[in-house]
Amino acid sequence: xxxxxxxxxxxxREAHGIFAGLSWxxxxxxxxxxxxxxxxxxxxxxxxxxxxxxxxxxYYPAAATRLTHTWFLGxxxxxxxxxxxxxxxxxxxxxxxxxxxxxxxxxxxAYHIPFGALLRDVHRLAAEAMVVVVVLHMARVxxxxxxxxxxxxxxLTGVLLLLVTLLLSFSGYLLPWDQLAxxxxxxxxxxxxxxxxxxxxxxxxxxGAAEIGADGLLRFxxxxxxxxxxxxxxxxxxxxxxxxxxxxxxLPAAVEEGNxxxxxxxxxxxxxxxxxxxxxxxxxxxSAALLALLAAAFYFFEAPLEQHADPFHTPLNTxxxxxxxxxxxxLKLGDKTLMGVIVPVLVFLLLAAVPYLDRNPARRWQRRxxxxxxxxxxxxxxxxxxxxxxxxxxxxxxxxxGIGETLAPEEGEGALRRLPYAALTPGSHALDQPFPPTTxxxxxxxxxxxxxxxxxxxxxxxxPQGQAFLDIVERQADLKAVTLxxxxxxxxxxxxxxxxxxxxxHRERNADATAQNP
Amino acid sequence: MSRTLILGTLVTLALILLLSEVxxxxxTRLAAATRLDQARRIxxxxxxxAQNCRTCxxxxxxxLGALGPPLHDAHFFTGRLQEVGWSGALHDYVVATIAAGRxxxxxxxxxxxxxxxxxxxxxxxGGPLRTDQxxxxxxxxxxxxxxxxxxxxxxxxxxxTPPVINDSAQVARGRQLFTEAGCTTCHGEDAAGVEAAGxxxxxxxxxxxxxxxxxxxxxYLRASVLTPAAWVVAGYAQPGACAAVVSDAQLADLVAYLLxxx
Numbered sequence: 054x055x056x057x058x059x060x061x062x063x064x065x066r067e068a069h070g071i072f073a074g075l076s077w078x079x080x081x082x083x084x085x086x087x088x089x090x091x092x093x094x095x096x097x098x099x100x101x102x103x104x105x106x107x108x109x110x111x112y113y114p115a116a117a118t119r120l121t122h123t124w125f126l127g128x129x130x131x132x133x134x135x136x137x138x139x140x141x142x143x144x145x146x147x148x149x150x151x152x153x154x155x156x157x158x159x160x161x162x163a164y165h166i167p168f169g170a171l172l173r174d175v176h177r178l179a180a181e182a183m184v185v186v187v188v189l190h191m192a193r194v195x196x197x198x199x200x201x202x203x204x205x206x207x208x209l210t211g212v213l214l215l216l217v218t219l220l221l222s223f224s225g226y227l228l229p230w231d232q233l234a235x236x237x238x239x240x241x242x243x244x245x246x247x248x249x250x251x252x253x254x255x256x257x258x259x260x261g262a263a264e265i266g267a268d269g270l271l272r273f274x275x276x277x278x279x280x281x282x283x284x285x286x287x288x289x290x291x292x293x294x295x296x297x298x299x300x301x302x303x304l305p306a307a308v309e310e311g312n313x314x315x316x317x318x319x320x321x322x323x324x325x326x327x328x329x330x331x332x333x334x335x336x337x338x339x340s341a342a343l344l345a346l347l348a349a350a351f352y353f354f355e356a357p358l359e360q361h362a363d364p365f366h367t368p369l370n371t372x373x374x375x376x377x378x379x380x381x382x383x384l385k386l387g388d389k390t391l392m393g394v395i396v397p398v399l400v401f402l403l404l405a406a407v408p409y410l411d412r413n414p415a416r417r418w419q420r421r422x423x424x425x426x427x428x429x430x431x432x433x434x435x436x437x438x439x440x441x442x443x444x445x446x447x448x449x450x451x452x453x454x455g456i457g458e459t460l461a462p463e464e465g466e467g468a469l470r471r472l473p474y475a476a477l478t479p480g481s482h483a484l485d486q487p488f489p490p491t492t493x494x495x496x497x498x499x500x501x502x503x504x505x506x507x508x509x510x511x512x513x514x515x516x517p518q519g520q521a522f523l524d525i526v527e528r529q530a531d532l533k534a535v536t537l538x539x540x541x542x543x544x545x546x547x548x549x550x551x552x553x554x555x556x557x558x559h560r561e562r563n564a565d566a567t568a569q570n571p
Numbered sequence: 572m573s574r575t576l577i578l579g580t581l582v583t584l585a586l587i588l589l590l591s592e593v594x595x596x597x598x599t600r601l602a603a604a605t606r607l608d609q610a611r612r613i614x615x616x617x618x619x620x621a622q623n624c625r626t627c628x629x630x631x632x633x634x635l636g637a638l639g640p641p642l643h644d645a646h647f648f649t650g651r652l653q654e655v656g657w658s659g660a661l662h663d664y665v666v667a668t669i670a671a672g673r674x675x676x677x678x679x680x681x682x683x684x685x686x687x688x689x690x691x692x693x694x695x696x697g698g699p700l701r702t703d704q705x706x707x708x709x710x711x712x713x714x715x716x717x718x719x720x721x722x723x724x725x726x727x728x729x730x731x732t733p734p735v736i737n738d739s740a741q742v743a744r745g746r747q748l749f750t751e752a753g754c755t756t757c758h759g760e761d762a763a764g765v766e767a768a769g770x771x772x773x774x775x776x777x778x779x780x781x782x783x784x785x786x787x788x789x790x791y792l793r794a795s796v797l798t799p800a801a802w803v804v805a806g807y808a809q810p811g812a813c814a815a816v817v818s819d820a821q822l823a824d825l826v827a828y829l830l831x832x833x
Contacts, residue, residue: 086576157703164608167597330575337579344586351593361703479726527725528631530717532613557617559610 073103083329096328109327110297116321117302118331122197125338126190127296132339133183134285136346137221140176141278148228150274152267155230156361163358170355171347177356179346180222184376187218195407195428198416199303205408207300210292212405217285219376224277226374227270232464235362236371238273239265244380247389264364306416359464369458370444379435381442400431452515453539453552456506460499460537461556468499469535474560477533482523507539516541518549531560609710616711619704623692632715636799637680639689643715665709671696680803735789735827745828748821762832770804776830792826 072080079090089096100106116122147166148158162169191211194200200208227238242265246256261268296302303309308321325331359368373381383392403410411424418425440446450458461469476495482488484504488497500523511519519541526534536555543550621630627639634641641647646654648661655677657664672691681688692698693705700708717723735741749755749762757769764771780788783802795802 086573153702160608164604165601167601168593170600170604171593333575333579337575337582340579340582340586344582344589347586347589347593351589361701528617529613529711529714530723530725531610532617532711532714534617555618555621557614559614561606561610562614 073099073106075099084333086329086333094326096326099328106327108294108297110301111328112324112326113302113331114304114322115325116304116308118325118334119305122305123302124189124193125335126186126193127293128335128338129342130183130186130190131289131293132342133179133186133346134289136179136343137176137183138282140172140179141282143172144176145278150228150271152230152270152362155228155270159229159231159358171351174350174354174356175346178350178354180225181375182346183218184222187215191215191404192428192432196418196425197303198306198418198421198424200408201411201414201416203300204295204303207292207295208408209405210288210295212401214285214288214292215404216401217281217288221277221281221285222376223374224273224281227265227273228277229358230270230362231359232362232366232368233357233359235265235364236368237373238269240371240373240381241377242269244384244389244393248394249390252390252394303416306418310415310417368463369450369454370448372444373442375439378440378442379438382438382440382446383442385441385446452510452513453541456503456510456521456539457537457552457554459506460503461535461554468502469537469556470558470562472496472499472558473563474531474533474558477525477535477558479525479527479533482525484521484523503537511541517544518542528557533558612707612710613714615704616707616709616714619700619708620711623700624708627689632712635797636794637803640678640681642712643719645719645721648716648719662709662713665712666705669693669700669705669708670698672698735823735830737827737830741824741827742831744821745824745826748825749828752825754825762829767807770807772829772832774833776832779829788830789826792829793822796822796825 069076075083075095076090079095082088082090083096097111100109100111144162147162147169149155159173162173164170166172194208194211223238223241227234242256242259245259246252248255257263259269259272260266261272304321307313308318313321372378380393380397383396386392411421413421413424415421449455459467461467472495476493478492478496480489482492482496482500484500484507488500492500503521503523507516507519507521510516516539519539521540522536522538524534524536524538526536528534534555534557536553539552540549541551620628620632624639627635628642629635629639632641632643634644652658652661652664655664668689670691670693672687673689674687676688690698692700692708694701718725750760754762757765758772759765759769762772762775764773775792776788779791783791786794791802
């Protein structure tokens, strides 16, 4: 009995530093959900002793922590940020920010480094999720009217954090040094060029030269791994310290302004301790988020990687990252300076100014019709503009090129690359002839798709007298060349025009669908 | 409270399960990814070869006369390193040759007249290709080994060249083409040859059948028309390009004529 006490005490002493002055027994009680072991509550003292706990409030009013009020979005944003920091540092071990080595690093990470593919998938997925979560967090704060009064400046730091999140995502875009990266960032920085007064200087500052090259890559790398994360941490410190120390998480508007019965009001404002209730709740939420993130990255998500960046070859479809599609949509509406720079800057200024423009003190949604309508309009507008920003909107390829791009795209898979190797029966397949009986069913289905596309173009008059072929030749052991040939006779032209596109397919390509395949 | 604890325990268990699954699969994934990476290189190399190399080394690496040696033959994979005295691996030899090119040929057939026989391809040497592209090309070239050594036989090309049927009409068309396409400039009227410019082709049908071991007469003639420098008869200069023979059918006609010319 006495021996037990001694070991308990010793354990308690050892645990003193780690557990912020809480005794071992107290920690055990806390994790078991038992009440405090002493009076006054030693858990409150931990908030004074520990740095990490001292920035967390000792308790919240019950209603402020309701799931349907916060949805844990702020916590999830911080969680994703930490995931980015950890996976980012691990990726930095294998990454070299030079045009000669960057793409090779990415291939090595995807193909040859243990857990490298998962690491990159998680980093990429968490980055995209972080944009979503931050936007949702902002929408939540807007809808619940939580940006009013003392929280106005907190909202402002939140808008800056949104900007940092977007810039972090965008600066990370260049690092793989693939076609997607190179051209998306070329477009992005050429928009900086269009900024009034400082445009050319800003562009030069970002690119480091007339074209993006070694200097531009290094600059984006340093922005991505150093400057922007530091800015994010600093802004997050201000943002969270205000929430924790200045004004707390807002109560639901219905609690703050509604007519509650005294009992209901008491239940809503009852204190809930951080230790243990909220701490354990957060631990569970973070573990569940980690589980979801890892499972999604492992089973469903593959971070894209296109061909090596090639300054001399503009891809057929250049598309901004999805969170900047709305800017690309704007660009299709007007000139670069107005639509590409001034309007987006105004949008962000408007967002930042929301608490200062909205003088309506009410927080309940029923009493804020104007603010909510405007907010909804902005969201719908961004949605429509994003659709207009997609590559398929308003840009059409020449018909034969379009067919080639559908079946065997420059980037990504397409119907031909998805065919099993064995299904590629060597031979020249004319689409207007019946398929020979040896043609495999998978190839027949691809040929039918191909014939359908050609026929549609012929019917539409885009490929007059169009004829199409698919040639499959075995080139090497385990390597076949697949050539699309389309020939057509434009009215008045002396000779027919032809389009050919050859892709090479190796037996191993579809051997293991679960492996990484950029 | 207890609900949180139960949920937390379940989530932790699920995390452990997921992580062990990730760990269990990783070795298989890496092995598959390594094969896939090689496949990707070969595919990329094939496209680069078609763009940059086939005009001298042939579409299938068969070599084009004096323009470029074959890369797709057993000698390349079994004897080439010894021939040039290269002590490293074949892969390194291929990469180094593509990157640096060749100023002088290693065999008398290929140039030797002071011009660069193979241009350097690496960017570092003023060429157009990146290091990873040269690696991809090497992967593609080395992938010819199985077929070069006869371990794998490819399905024959499904687009047959028109047959040399050798009937009088085809021979007559070939005879006419021989004049019109300008063959007579070097080989003379009636194919009797022009001193120092081009050898006589009289009786070439019989001579061609055993001039190069393993190459049939029609094939020898076909290749010689396409690439005049493929096999040069002693005493004659390296020929330039022949005048145009535009279609496979014309080529068959010409070969039919040459097989019969006496």
